[in-house]
Amino acid sequence: MHISASVFINDDEQGLHNDFEVWLEKLAPEKPYEQYQHNGYEDNADAHLKRTIMGREVVVAVTNGKLDFGPWEQIFYGEFDGKRRKRVLVKIIGE
C-alpha cells in the first residue's frame, strides 16, 4: 500500500535475494541521495524506482480454494524504505 515497497512473486532462494539486492542497487542506487530531485526533504527516491522494477502487486488465480501456482512461486513483500510501519493489502473476490 506504499509507493516505496513491492509485492512480487519469485524464487525463495537467498542467493537470488542477494542478487536482487545487488542488481537493484546497480539499476537504482540509494546514494548519493542528492542525485535525485525527489530527495529534497526525503531520501527514498531509490525506493520508488526499485519498487517500479519489482512491481506493485501480484494477481493470483484461485482454483479449488488454493493459490494456483507453479512449483516454485512464492509471494514476497519487498521493502525498499523501511524502519516504519507499512501495509500490504490482500483482496480476494470470487465464489
Next chain:
Amino acid sequence: MKSYRKELWFDIKARRELINITHVVNECLKESGIQEGIVLCNAMHISASVFINDDESGLHHDFEVWLEKLAPEKPYDQYQHNGYEDNADAHLKRTIMGREVVVAVTDGKLDFGPWEQIFYGEFDGKRRKRVLVKIIGE
C-alpha cells in the same frame, strides 16, 4: 456480478509525459456503482504505461532521467525495431514502468495507502491513445 468498461483518451503533445489519472478512475468507479471488486486500469498501447507511484514532480523528473539511462531514445539505429519506426525505447520504458494496475475496491472506494496515485505514462506521444478501465464486482 456487475461489469463496467470505459476507454480514456489521451493526445499528449510531447513524446513523453506522466499524467495523474486517479480522479478519472475514481469517477469511473462512482459511475459503475460497484462497491466491492477490483479495477483493472491498463494502457491499450505497447508504448505506454499505467502505474502507481508518488505525485511529486521531483520524482517524475527522476523517472525521466532514469528511464532515459536504462532505455535511451537515441540513437534510434541502436535498436533493430527502429527500421520504419523510432519508438523502440518506448516499448522498453513501458516494460520497466508496467502495463497495468489492479486496484481493490472496498466500500465503493479505491483501496489505497496514503500516497498511491494512478498515472498514465506516455513514452511515444503526439497521437491519440487510450487507457482501459475495467471494473468487476458487486
